[in-house]
Amino acid sequence: MTVPLPKQAYPGRILPVTLPAGPGGTPVTVGGQNALSLAPEGEKPNAAAIGMEVRTGGGDLPPALAKAFECRATDPVSLAGACANDWGAQFLFLSLDGCHPDGGGQPVEEGARIVHEVLAAVSCPVIVGGCGEEETDAKLFPAVAESAGRPVFLSYADEKNYRLVGGAALAYGHGVVAWSPIDINMAKQANLLLSDLGVPPERILIDPLTGGLGYGLEYTYSIVERIRLAGLSGDAMLARPVLCHLGDAWKAREAVDASETSWGDAVLRGRRWEETTGWACLAAGADLLVFRHPGNVEAFREAAWR
Amino acid sequence: MALTALDIYKLLPKTNCKDCGFPTCLAFAMQMAAGKAGIDKCPPASEEAKAALGAASAPPLPRIVVGTGDRAVTLGDEVVLFRHEKTFYHPTAIAISVSDALGDEALEERLRSISALSFERVGQILAVDMVAVRFDSGDPARFAKTASASLARCGKPLLLSGTCAALAAAIREVGASRPLLRPPPGETAAGAALAAAEKLPLAVSARGIEGLAAALAAARAAGATELVADPKPADAAVAVADSIFIRRLAIVHRAQEIAYPTAFDLGQGFPRPFEAACLLLSKYASLLVLDTADPAEIFPLLTLRQNLFTDPQRPIQVDPGIYPIGKISPSSPVLITTNFSLTYFTVRSDVEAAKTPAYLLIAECDGMSVLTAWAAGKFTSESIAALLAESGISGKVDHRTLILPGMVARLSGKIEELSQWRVLVGPQESSALPSYLRRLPPAAFVPVHG
Numbered sequence: 001m002t003v004p005l006p007k008q009a010y011p012g013r014i015l016p017v018t019l020p021a022g023p024g025g026t027p028v029t030v031g032g033q034n035a036l037s038l039a040p041e042g043e044k045p046n047a048a049a050i051g052m053e054v055r056t057g058g059g060d061l062p063p064a065l066a067k068a069f070e071c072r073a074t075d076p077v078s079l080a081g082a083c084a085n086d087w088g089a090q091f092l093f094l095s096l097d098g099c100h101p102d103g104g105g106q107p108v109e110e111g112a113r114i115v116h117e118v119l120a121a122v123s124c125p126v127i128v129g130g131c132g133e134e135e136t137d138a139k140l141f142p143a144v145a146e147s148a149g150r151p152v153f154l155s156y157a158d159e160k161n162y163r164l165v166g167g168a169a170l171a172y173g174h175g176v177v178a179w180s181p182i183d184i185n186m187a188k189q190a191n192l193l194l195s196d197l198g199v200p201p202e203r204i205l206i207d208p209l210t211g212g213l214g215y216g217l218e219y220t221y222s223i224v225e226r227i228r229l230a231g232l233s234g235d236a237m238l239a240r241p242v243l244c245h246l247g248d249a250w251k252a253r254e255a256v257d258a259s260e261t262s263w264g265d266a267v268l269r270g271r272r273w274e275e276t277t278g279w280a281c282l283a284a285g286a287d288l289l290v291f292r293h294p295g296n297v298e299a300f301r302e303a304a305w306r
Numbered sequence: 307m308a309l310t311a312l313d314i315y316k317l318l319p320k321t322n323c324k325d326c327g328f329p330t331c332l333a334f335a336m337q338m339a340a341g342k343a344g345i346d347k348c349p350p351a352s353e354e355a356k357a358a359l360g361a362a363s364a365p366p367l368p369r370i371v372v373g374t375g376d377r378a379v380t381l382g383d384e385v386v387l388f389r390h391e392k393t394f395y396h397p398t399a400i401a402i403s404v405s406d407a408l409g410d411e412a413l414e415e416r417l418r419s420i421s422a423l424s425f426e427r428v429g430q431i432l433a434v435d436m437v438a439v440r441f442d443s444g445d446p447a448r449f450a451k452t453a454s455a456s457l458a459r460c461g462k463p464l465l466l467s468g469t470c471a472a473l474a475a476a477i478r479e480v481g482a483s484r485p486l487l488r489p490p491p492g493e494t495a496a497g498a499a500l501a502a503a504e505k506l507p508l509a510v511s512a513r514g515i516e517g518l519a520a521a522l523a524a525a526r527a528a529g530a531t532e533l534v535a536d537p538k539p540a541d542a543a544v545a546v547a548d549s550i551f552i553r554r555l556a557i558v559h560r561a562q563e564i565a566y567p568t569a570f571d572l573g574q575g576f577p578r579p580f581e582a583a584c585l586l587l588s589k590y591a592s593l594l595v596l597d598t599a600d601p602a603e604i605f606p607l608l609t610l611r612q613n614l615f616t617d618p619q620r621p622i623q624v625d626p627g628i629y630p631i632g633k634i635s636p637s638s639p640v641l642i643t644t645n646f647s648l649t650y651f652t653v654r655s656d657v658e659a660a661k662t663p664a665y666l667l668i669a670e671c672d673g674m675s676v677l678t679a680w681a682a683g684k685f686t687s688e689s690i691a692a693l694l695a696e697s698g699i700s701g702k703v704d705h706r707t708l709i710l711p712g713m714v715a716r717l718s719g720k721i722e723e724l725s726q727w728r729v730l731v732g733p734q735e736s737s738a739l740p741s742y743l744r745r746l747p748p749a750a751f752v753p754v755h756g
Contacts, residue, residue, distance in 0.1 A: 003519045003564055006554040038589060039550045040543075181677070213606060214427060215648065216675070218613040221588070222390040229388070251737070253655070254427075254605065262422065264602030272580065276606040279584030280614070283546075303542070303581060 007041040010034055010232035014287070016046065017202050017241050019091055019175070020151045025123025028090050030287040031241040036228065037285050049288045050300045051127070052089035053247055054080045056098035056106065056114050062256035064270025068294050077117050084122040087294035088301050091125040093155070093245065094118055099140055100131035108136065112143040119149050127153040127177060127243075127290075134160070141165045145172045153177055155243075156207060157194060159186065166197040175203035177243060182209045182219045184226050184238070191237040201236075205243045205288065212248035212255070213277040220244070221284045228285035241287035249277040250292060271295055309359075311339040317355040318348065325349055342385060342392065367556045370507050370532050370567050370592075372399075372436065372486045373463025379435045381534060381592040382567030387557055393617040398586070399593045400607065401436035401465050403573050406452035407443045413452065417459040419599045425608060428622055428647045432608035434462070436486075438573075438595045439476070441468025446475035454479040465509070465595065467571075470496045477504055486534065486593075488569075494521050495528045502529030509569050509593075511536040515551055519564050534593065535566040542582035545570055546589050553590040573597030580607075587611050621673035622647035628699055629654070632663030636704040637751045639664045639743065641732065642690060643711055644671035644679045652736045660740035665702060669693050676711045687720030694725045704753035726754075 016032035028049045035042025056076045061069065072082055076094065083089040096111040098104045115128055128144050130137035138161060141154055145168035156179030157165035169176045176199055180186035187206055194204055208227060211220045224242055231239035249255055255273035258266035275296045278289050282300070291297050315335035326347040328334040337343035338359065345351055345359040369383035379399045386392045402420045404413065417437075424433040437456040441449045449472040453464055457480050464485040466476050470493050476485070481504055488509040489497030501508035508530045512521035518537050525533055535552060539545035549568055556565035568591050572579040580603060583594055587610050598604070616622060626645050630638075631654060643653050645668050657664050669689060671679035679685035694700070694708065706727045710718055712734035721729050730750065733742050 003515050003555065003561060004559075005515070006551055006559055006561075008554070038546045038585065040547045214609040214613065215652075217610070218389075218616055218618070221614065222388070222618055225388055226390055254609070262601060263425070263605055264600055266602075268600070269602035269605065272603055272606045275580070276584050276610050279581060280588050280610055283585055283588035299578075299581065303578070 008035070008039070009042065012232040012234040012236075012239050014228075014231055014239050014241060015201055015236075017175070017205060019049075019125035019127070019153060021125050022119060022123040022150050025125070026090070028125050028288075034232065036232070038283060046287075048282055048286060048300070049090045050088070050297050051091040051093050051288060051290045052083040052087065052294070052297055053093045053095055053129075053245070053290050053292050054083060054118070055095045056111065057095075057100065057103040057131075058098070059103070062250055062270045063258050063266040064255070064268070064274075065250070065292055067267045068271075076114050077121050080118045081121050083294075083297075084124045088297050089124065089291075090301075091127065091288070092118070092122060093127045093129055093290045095129040095247075096131050096140060096144075097129075098131070099136050100133050101136065102133075103131065108139045108143050111140055112147040115144050115152075116147050116149060119152070125152070127155050129155045129245075137161065138164055142168045145169060145174055148172070148174070151175070153203075153205065155179070158190060159193065162190065162193045163197065166194050166199045169203070170198060175205070177205045177207045178240075179207045179209065182211070182216070182223050184223055184230065187223070187227055188230075188235070188237045191240065195237070201240070204240055206238070206240050207243045207245065210244040210246060210248055210277070210281060212246070212250070212252050213273055213280070214252055214254060215248060217277055217280055221280055224281065224284035224286060242285060243288040243290070244278075244281035244286040245290040246274050246277050246281070247290070247292065249274040275299060309339060311336040314338050314359060317351075317358055319350045319352075321350065323350060340385075366560055367553070367565055367567060368532075369396075370534055372465075372484060372507055374482075374484050377435075377462055378484070379463050381569075384553075384590075385557065387553060389614060390618055393619065394615050396592070397611050397615040398591050399435040400604070400611070401438040401593060401595045402434050402599050402604075403438040403440055403595055403597050404452060404456055405440045405442045406445075406449045408452075413455060414459070416599065417456060420462075421460050423599060423601060423604050423608075425601075425605050427609060427612060428651045429624070430612065430622070432605075432612055434604060434608070436463045436465055436593075438465040438467060438571075440574075441466075441472040446472040450475040450479045453485070457483055465569075465593075467595075469493060470500055473497065473500060477506070481506065486569075488536070491521070491538070494524050498525035498528035498530035501525075502531070507532040507534060509534040509536050510566075511538050513538045515548060515555075515564065518552075522566065523563065533566050534569045535564065536569045536571065539570070541577050542585055545582050546585045549586055549590045567592030569593040569595070571595040583607055584610060588614060623673035624650045624668060626668045626670040626693075628697055628702065629666040629668060630663075631657050631666055632661070634663045634665060634702075636702070637748070637753070638662075638703060639709055639746065639751055640667060640699060640703060640705075640707065641665070641709040641739075642667040642669060642693070644669055644674055644676050644685055646671065646673045646675045646679070649675050649736075653739065656736045656739040657743065660743040662743040662746075664743070665699060667693060667697060667699055667708075676713045680714050680717075685714065687717045687724055690717065690721050691724035691727075694721075694727050700726075703751070705751040706754050707751055 014031040153175035155177035178190040537548040555561040718729035
C-alpha cells in the first residue's frame with residue numbers, strides 16, 4: 001500500500017532578515033523559508049533563532065529564574081555576558097524597563113549608557129526594547145539609536161510612534177521591530193507605514209504580541225499562524241520573520257507562585273511555563289524566540305530542526 | 307479522494323431553496339466540500355444524492371469513544387487544520403502510565419498521584435483523562451489486577467498496553483469500561499480480532515505512515531472498526547511530522563485508509579517527552595501517553611490544551627452582573643471590567659489577594675478583554691454608564707465612585723458626564739490592584755446625600 005505524502009507547496013517565501021553582530025560575533029539570519037514550521041517540506045534555510053532577555057529594571061526574580069541565575073551578578077552588563085557567552089543565546093533582547101516611571105525611572109541617558117556598555121561587552125546581535133511608557137520611549141529610542149556603537153534592532157515601532165522609531169533607525173542604520181496588538185490587519189498596517197517611511201523590508205521583524213501560556217497564548221498562536229499563511233500565500237507585507245517575546249509567561253501566577261503545593265515545584269513549573277509558551281509559538285511559526293530561562297535556551301537550540 | 311464543491315453541486319437539486327441555511331446550492335456545496343455541512347441539511351436531495359454524499363459529509367476524521375459515562379473520552383472528529391478556520395473540538399486526551407510491575411504500595415501511590423492531577427483555571431477543571439496500564443510483569447493475571455485497581459482508584463478510562471494474552475485477561479476484569487486496547491505491533495491481527503469480538507476500540511501501532519496504513523488495513527480485515535493510529539515515531543521531530551501528515555491526509559485528502567485519530571506514547575525512554583508533548587498538543591495528536599505525573603509538568607500541558615481547544619469564536623465567558631467579593635458593605639469599592647473569563651478571574655483573584663471586600667461589576671462584552679472590547683466598541687462610556695444605571699449597583703452601595711481599568715482611562719470623563727458616578731482610574735495591570743486597593747483612602751467611598 002502506498003500513501004502519498006501530502007506535502008504542501010506555497011507561492012510565497014518569507015523574507016530573510018539578518019540581525020547584525022558586533023566585531024567577532026555571529027550574525028543571526030532568520031526567514032527565507034517557503035513552508036510552515038514543523039512539516040518536513042519546502043526549503044527552510046534558517047532555524048528559529050533563540051535569544052535571551054536582559055532587563056535593566058529591578059524587581060523580584062521568579063523562583064525558577066532566581067535558581068537559574070544563582071551566584072551570578074544580575075546587573076545588565078554581567079547578565080548579558082552570561083547569556084551570550086555561557087548560556088548560548090544567539091541574540092539579546094535588552095529591555096530598558098528600568099526607565100519606566102513605575103520601574104525605577106532611570107533617566108534616558110542612563111538607559112542609553114547601559115545599551116552602549118552591553119554592546120561593548122557582547123558581540124552577538126542585540127535588540128533594544130523600550131520601557132513601554134509612551135512619552136519616555138519617545139525620548140529613549142532616538143537616544144539609543146544615536147549612542148549605540150553598532151547596528152541593533154529597535155523594539156518597538158507601532159502605529160503611533162513609527163515615524164520617530166523608523167526615522168531614528170534610518171538615520172543610524174538600525175532595524176525595527178514592528179509591534180501590533182494581536183491583530184493581523186494592524187501587523188500589516190505597521191509594516192506598510194514603515195515601508196512608506198523608507199525602512200528597507202530586510203530590516204523589519206514582526207512582533208504580534210505574545211500572550212503567555214494561560215493568558216491569551218491562543219490568540220497569539222492563531223495570529224502567528226494567520227500571518228505566516230498570509231505571507232506564504234504571497235502577501236509581501238506579512239512575509240516577514242515573526243518574533244515572539246515570551247516575557248508574558250513569567251507574569252502568570254502559575255509560573256511564579258511557590259505557595260500552591262498541589263501545582264508542583266515552582267522552580268521546574270516556572271521553567272516549563274515559559275518552555276510550553278515557546279513550543280506553541282514555534283509550532284505556530286515564530287522565527288525568533290526570546291527567553292529568560294537559560295535551560296530553555298539550551299532545549300530550543302538543540303531542537304533547531306524545526 | 308474528497309469530492310470537490312462542483313462534484314457535490316452536480317448532485318444537489320440546484321433550486322437555491324435556502325432550506326439548508328445557505329443562499330445558494332453552490333454555497334452549500336462549498337460548505338460540504340469543506341466538511342462543515344452535511345447532506346442532512348438538504349431535505350429535497352434525491353436518495354441517490356444522499357447515498358453518494360452521505361460518505362462525503364461524514365467527519366473527515368472518525369470519532370472514537372473510549373470509556374463510558376461522564377468520563378468517556380472522545381478522540382478525533384475534527385474538521386479543520388487551523389483553529390482559526392473554525393475550532394478544534396476534541397481536546398487531546400492525556401493518559402498517564404502505570405506499570406503492572408509496581409508493588410502494591412507503589413501502585414497505590416502512583417494512582418493517588420494521577421488522581422491528584424487536577425487543576426482549576428478560569429472556572430474550568432483541568433485534569434488528565436486516562437490511565438495507561440503497561441504490561442511489564444509478564445503475568446497476565448497481574449496485568450488484569452493492575453487494570454482493575456487503576457479503574458477503581460482513578461475512575462478514568464483505560465488504555466491497555468500489552469500482549470493479546472494480557473489484554474484478554476484484563477478485558478475479563480474491565481472490559482465493560484470500554485478500554486482502548488493497544489497490542490504490540492507484532493500482534494495487530496490478533497489484537498484486532500479481540501477488539502472486534504469484544505466491540506472495543508483498538509490502537510494500531512506501526513512505524514511510519516506507510517507501515518501504519520498497512521497495519522490499519524490488517525486490523526480492518528480482522529474485523530476491528532474503531533481504530534486509533536500510532537505511527538511509533540523515534541523522536542519529537544518525526545512525531546510532529548507524522549501527526550501533521552496524517553491530519554492533512556484526513557482533512558484535505560480524505561484518505562480514509564489512514565484517517566484515524568492519532569496516539570503517541572511519549573514514555574519508556576522517548577527522547578525529550580515534554581518537548582514532544584507540547585508540539586503534539588499544538589499539532590493534532592488525539593492521545594498522548596506520558597510517564598511523568600509531576601504536576602509541575604502536567605499543569606502547563608493541560609493549560610496549553612485548554613488554550614488551543616478554546617473556540618476562537620466563543621471565548622470562555624462569565625455572565626455579566628454584580629459579583630460581590632468578600633464581606634461587602636455599602637461602602638465597599640466598585641470595580642468594573644469585561645466578561646472575558648480570563649479577565650474576570652484574574653481581577654477577581656487580585657481583589658481577593660488585596661483582602662479588600664469589593665463589588666466587581668461585569669459588563670457584557672462578548673467575552674473580550676478590556677482593551678479588545680474597547681477597540682471593538684463594546685466597552686464604552688455609554689455602555690458603562692448604562693450598566694451603572696441599570697445593574698442595580700446603586701442600590702447596593704451608598705457611594706457613587708467607580709474604579710475603571712487603567713487601560714481605558716480615557717473613558718473616565720465621559721462616564722462622569724453620562725452618569726452620577728465619579729471615576730477613579732485604576733492600575734493598567736490587574737496585578738497592581740492589591741497595592742492600589744490598599745492605598746485607597748476610605749474617604750473615596752463616602753455616601754452621597756441628597
